[in-house]
Amino acid sequence: MPTISDVARKAGVSTATVSRALNGKSSVDPVLVSRVRIAAEELGYHPNALARNLRRQETAVLALIISDVENPFFTSIARGVEDVAQTAGYSVVLCNSDENADKERRYIDVALQERAAGVILSPTGLPSSIERLRQRGTPVVAVDRPLAGRGTDQVLVDTRLAAREATEHLIAAGYRRIGCVTGPSGIRTADDRLAGYRDALSAAGLSPRLERRAAYRAAGGRAAARKLLDAPHPPDALLVANSAMAIGVLEELAAAKLRLGRDVGVVAFDDVPWASLIDPPLTVMAQPAYEIGAEAARLLLARIADPARPPEARTLAARLVERGSSRRASV
């Protein structure tokens, strides 16, 4: 693999000149520049980023650690991060922590060891892992879920309020026995959505609470729905905290021959491309995923540029997209 000295030799100049010619920072005789260019091209020279970064003490790589690559919410975030990073000349390394604190820790270590310029992550919830980043002074932005200690840049959604609004929407639509299917205890979004649900019920003077927690996956949604529906007094509507769970819930409703909307109203978090394909179409609480990612990247780049700037927490709003699944009357 050719090195900078090979190019220098071939072009008849010093390595310093090659470096300068190729990076275009300092001014170099145009004749030499083209000699160097040609030599590099002929040798198939690719600068060794390892050596460069080691010398420069910096890299142009951002690490994005998300909790589920297969969740469209997170891939949209990834797109947002990528688009912003791209234009600033940074590459994005996507890591899948799989909602697993060990994997998260491992990827944080990798980011640390590879000296990533910054890290964006959706924390699993255990505070320990993040400390190492803070200690090192590596810029971090949390997305989707807040970071325990304060003083961190964050891009969040007011998810408690969103859950409350979604529940109020169901109440306004005439449902009275509203259940909630949410994620595991300890995951902040899961807890907040449950809290928002309770807020709405309390404000409306409704009871009882029909609550169920499960993994943020289709199987979890299915199990939770079954439990709720099998109870002596089953719910007439459900707030579902995530789109993967919604799939399980909808399967279970179909299996029980319950008509969506008419028998059981449903609102699910996160808009999905197939929402309008089911009958009736799925009402969702849409989170601005792409914008979350883009904003997180902007915050991260700003902090890399100025590590002393005060930490910022942005809170974006979710938006209710009303479709048929939360309507009692069939059209």
Next chain:
Amino acid sequence: MPTISDVARKAGVSTATVSRALNGKSSVDPVLVSRVRIAAEELGYHPNALARNLRRQETAVLALIISDVENPFFTSIARGVEDVAQTAGYSVVLCNSDENADKERRYIDVALQERAAGVILSPTGLPSSIERLRQRGTPVVAVDRPLAGRGTDQVLVDTRLAAREATEHLIAAGYRRIGCVTGPSGIRTADDRLAGYRDALSAAGLSPRLERRAAYRAAGGRAAARKLLDAPHPPDALLVANSAMAIGVLEELAAAKLRLGRDVGVVAFDDVPWASLIDPPLTVMAQPAYEIGAEAARLLLARIADPARPPEARTLAARLVERGSSRRASV
């Protein structure tokens, strides 16, 4: 940021001993090992992977360049790659080429410059970009789409045969005016699926061919479906080459008040979690995405271990999952 010499100083040993103690390769006095461990811990020392890799002339990072992060087919591949790589001690860097030759080239350059141990990619189709990897001798595995030149490890699906089988299934179900909605010309999977469709029609002596190409996205599927349905003699069934397009096609069918299965049969490529939620459920040609990724990773690791081994091309089979959308009679 503490370096190995800081640890050495604190532990009262040489940097060489720290390195040996921490890497556990060579044998070191247990007493010194623990002294080093403690010193490293107290300082919050993280070895600099840049320096290490520069010295070792190797990295433990695999680059995975896929053409669409938002397509579940590719994220499943990513999961497969990740699981295999993980157990072998490699990290996976996911890059989104977005079906764009420029971005692909850029990411290949990054992989080259960062000296990735190997690259897995779903090529956009332009041969130029891949050459640089070959020149450098960087191990590469192509997935989903073949690489122009031969002599490369590849994991593919016999997609032409799969398309033929899907079409034959529609014929067997009694459909006669079968259309095909496929991806852009030049993308190998799009071309192969069209070819397989034609194979089946020819074998059955059916005509005419109702074909439409569009971007591998929902909007593309919608436009293609509209064109086909608006024609004087519209199709009574459609083979759709990708799940994103299928969303558009299904929306368009619904808009035209056509009943799925009964009025227009549909088979789409790639299984999706929501296939059973629509009515009737969607018949799909399921590709073994996770397995493709896992197999690609295995091939790549094998080649990294032994660059001289003969190139291998694995072809996996797709599997028809018959559901209601390809059945004429409603249940």
Next chain:
DNA sequence: TTGTAAGCGTTATCAC
């Protein structure tokens, strides 16, 4: 404008 040379943080080779 160009060249020389030091140094980034590791690991591996060589003596001891």
Next chain:
DNA sequence: GTGATAACGCTTACAA
């Protein structure tokens, strides 16, 4: 079993 030390490939003062 341990410690000096050179080397990995690059960038950047500092000289010329």
